[in-house]
Amino acid sequence: MTKIALRLTVALLTLPLLAPTFTQAATPAKDVPPKNMIDPQRLSDITRTLSSDEFEGRAPGTAGETKTIAYLVEQFKAAGLEPAGSGGSYTQVVPLVRTQVPADASMSVTVAGKRRPLVQQQDMAALALRPVDRVQIADAALVFVGYGVSAPERGWDDYKDIDLRGKVAVYLVNDPDFEASTADDAYGKFGGKAATYYARWTYKYEEAARRGAIAALIVHETEAAAYGWKTAIAPNGEGYDIVRADPTKERLLLQSWLHRDAAVELFRGAGLDFEALKQSARSKAFRPVELKNTTFAADFPLAHTRIDSHNVIGRITGQKHPRESIMIGAHWDAYGNGEPDANGLRFRSGALDDAIGIAGTLEIARAFKQGPRPDRTVVFSAWTAEERNLLGSEYYASHPWLPLETTVANFTMDVLQPNGLARDIVLVGAGQNELESLLAQKAAGQSRVVTPDAKPERGLAFRADHFSFAKRGVPALVLMGLGGGHDLVKGGREAGDRWVSDFTAQCYHQACDRWSESWDLSGAAQDATLVYEMASQLANSRAWPQWNPDTEFKAARDSSAAQRK
Numbered sequence: 222m223t224k225i226a227l228r229l230t231v232a233l234l235t236l237p238l239l240a241p242t243f244t245q246a247a248t249p250a251k252d253v254p255p256k257n258m259i260d261p262q263r264l265s266d267i268t269r270t271l272s273s274d275e276f277e278g279r280a281p282g283t284a285g286e287t288k289t290i291a292y293l294v295e296q297f298k299a300a301g302l303e304p305a306g307s308g309g310s311y312t313q314v315v316p317l318v319r320t321q322v323p324a325d326a327s328m329s330v331t332v333a334g335k336r337r338p339l340v341q342q343q344d345m346a347a348l349a350l351r352p353v354d355r356v357q358i359a360d361a362a363l364v365f366v367g368y369g370v371s372a373p374e375r376g377w378d379d380y381k382d383i384d385l386r387g388k389v390a391v392y393l394v395n396d397p398d399f400e401a402s403t404a405d406d407a408y409g410k411f412g413g414k415a416a417t418y419y420a421r422w423t424y425k426y427e428e429a430a431r432r433g434a435i436a437a438l439i440v441h442e443t444e445a446a447a448y449g450w451k452t453a454i455a456p457n458g459e460g461y462d463i464v465r466a467d468p469t470k471e472r473l474l475l476q477s478w479l480h481r482d483a484a485v486e487l488f489r490g491a492g493l494d495f496e497a498l499k500q501s502a503r504s505k506a507f508r509p510v511e512l513k514n515t516t517f518a519a520d521f522p523l524a525h526t527r528i529d530s531h532n533v534i535g536r537i538t539g540q541k542h543p544r545e546s547i548m549i550g551a552h553w554d555a556y557g558n559g560e561p562d563a564n565g566l567r568f569r570s571g572a573l574d575d576a577i578g579i580a581g582t583l584e585i586a587r588a589f590k591q592g593p594r595p596d597r598t599v600v601f602s603a604w605t606a607e608e609r610n611l612l613g614s615e616y617y618a619s620h621p622w623l624p625l626e627t628t629v630a631n632f633t634m635d636v637l638q639p640n641g642l643a644r645d646i647v648l649v650g651a652g653q654n655e656l657e658s659l660l661a662q663k664a665a666g667q668s669r670v671v672t673p674d675a676k677p678e679r680g681l682a683f684r685a686d687h688f689s690f691a692k693r694g695v696p697a698l699v700l701m702g703l704g705g706g707h708d709l710v711k712g713g714r715e716a717g718d719r720w721v722s723d724f725t726a727q728c729y730h731q732a733c734d735r736w737s738e739s740w741d742l743s744g745a746a747q748d749a750t751l752v753y754e755m756a757s758q759l760a761n762s763r764a765w766p767q768w769n770p771d772t773e774f775k776a777a778r779d780s781s782a783a784q785r786k
C-alpha cells in the first residue's frame with residue numbers, strides 16, 4: 222500500500238455523508254440481529270468466568286487448558302453449533318513444541334581470527350525452534366541482506382542472486398522505506414512509516430529458512446522494531462512452534478535479535494560501516510554484502526518438549542453453499558501462572574485479551590442460530606497459542622476444515638474495549654481489502670465512523686489470528702480494542718486514548734488484565750454486532766471481497782481465483 226492509497230482509503234472510510242444511504246440500501250433484513258442478541262451482560266458473564274482463577278490463566282498445555290477446553294466445548298454445544306474439529310468433535314489437536322535456549326548458550330563471531338563471544342540476553346535474544354538436542358554451527362559465513370525483502374509486486378528484491386545455503390543472514394528490522402527520504406528509491410514503496418508484512422521479524426526468519434540459511438540475525442533498533450531490547454528477549458529463552466513434518470524446511474537452526482551495539486562492532490570488524498550499509502539498503506540496486514574474514518559459531522544443548530494443545534471449532538452449515546465459509550474467532554489462551562505481582566496476583570488471565578473476544582464469538586454464534594440458516598457456512602473458532610506467535614490459527618490454516626480458497630473472509634476479535642459506547646470503531650491495518658468498506662457501512666448503521674489506527678508503524682495488523690489467514694490470501698479483518706483510543710461517548714477521544722495507554726502500560730499481558738464490575742460493555746456489544754452484520758451479509762451473498770491492488774497477499778488470493786465463481 223502506498224502512502225497515497227492509504228490517504229484515499231482513509232478519506233473514503235471517514236466520509237460520513239455517503240455511508241448511511243448506502244447502508245440502508247445494501248442491508249438485507251437477514252443481517253439485523255434479533256434485538257439485544259449480543260448482550261453486554263452475557264459478554265461480561267462469559268469473560269468473568271473464563272478469566273477467573275479457576276481457569277488458572279489459560280496457558281496452553283496446562284490444567285487451565287483442560288478446564289478451558291471443556292468449558293468451550295460445552296458452550297459451543299449449548300449455542301447449537303455443529304462440530305468442526307477432528308473426527309466429529311469440537312476440538313482440533315495442535316501439536317506444539319517448546320524449546321529453551323540456555324542463558325549461558327555459547328555463541329560467538331570470529332573476525333580476522335579474533336573470537337568475540339555473543340552473550341544471550343545482552344548481545345543476542347536467540348531462539349531455536351527446531352526440536353534438536355544440540356544447536357551446533359561452526360564457522361558459518363555471514364551475509365548482510367539489508368531489509369531482506371523479496372516483493373515482486375513492488376518490484377523489489379534484496380537477495381538478487383545470493384546463495385544463503387548454510388550461511389547466517391543478517392537483517393535490518395522494518396522495511397526499506399521506514400527511514401527513507403525523498404532521495405531514496407524506497408521512499409513511499411512500503412507504506413511509509415506504516416509497517417508492511419516485510420517489516421516483521423517472522424517474515425525475515427521464514428524467508429531466510431526458505432532460502433536455506435542456517436541462522437538469521439536481525440539487528441535490533443528500538444524505533445524500527447517499535448519496542449525496546451528487553452521486550453525482544455523471550456522469557457527463559459523459551460520458543461514455541463507447531464510440530465512440523467520437516468522443520469529444516471521452515472525453521473532456522475537459530476534465530477536471534479542482535480543488539481545494535483554488537484552489530485555496529487561486528488560490521489566495523491569486517492571493515493563495514495553500519496549506517497552506510499543501512500543507507501545502501503534503501504536502494505533498489507542494493508546487493509547482499511558478505512562479511513569478509515568473519516564467521517559465526519554456536520554450540521549449546523537445547524531442551525525441547527512436546528505439548529498437545531487444542532483449538533475449539535464449531536460451525537453452522539450453509540444451506541445453499543456449504544463449501545463456502547465465513548470465519549469468526551478469537552483466541553482462548555493467555556499467560557498462565559507466574560510470579561505474583563504487586564497485588565499478589567499470579568494468574569495472567571487475559572480478561573480483555575482475549576476472553577472477551579471468545580465471549581463475542583459465542584454471542585455471535587447465538588445470534589446466527591436465532592436467525593434463518595445462512596446460505597454459506599459460518600465457522601466459529603477459539604484458537605490456542607495466539608500469545609505464542611499465532612500458532613493455533615496457523616495450524617488450523619495449514620489443516621483447515623473447509624478449503625481456504627473458498628473461505629470468503631476471516632473476522633477476528635482480539636481485545637474489545639470496556640468503556641461503553643463509542644462514536645467510532647478503530648481499524649488497524651487500513652488499506653488492505655474490501656472488508657474495510659463493509660465495516661464502514663455497518664458502522665454507519667450504528668451512527669459510527671471508522672478511525673484508522675493512529676500508529677500503523679506498530680504493525681498490529683500482523684499480530685492477531687486473522688493474519689494466519691491473510692497471509693494465505695483470505696481477506697481478513699481484526700477488531701482490536703487496543704489498536705487506538707476510541708472516541709468514547711463518555712469522555713471522547715481523550716478518555717479513549719488514556720485508557721489504551723494506561724491498559725498497555727499496566728495490564729497488557731499482566732495479572733491485572735482482570736474482569737471488573739465497573740466495565741460497561743455496551744460498546745463491546747456494538748463491536749461484536751458489527752462482526753455479526755458483516756459476516757451475515759457475506760454469508761447470504763455471492764460476494765468475494767478482494768484485496769486492494771499492490772497489497773502483499775493479493776497474489777496468493779488471485780492464484781486460486783478459478784475456485785471462486
Ligand SMILES: [Zn+2]
Nearest residue numbers: 574575635636
Ligand atoms: Zn490477544
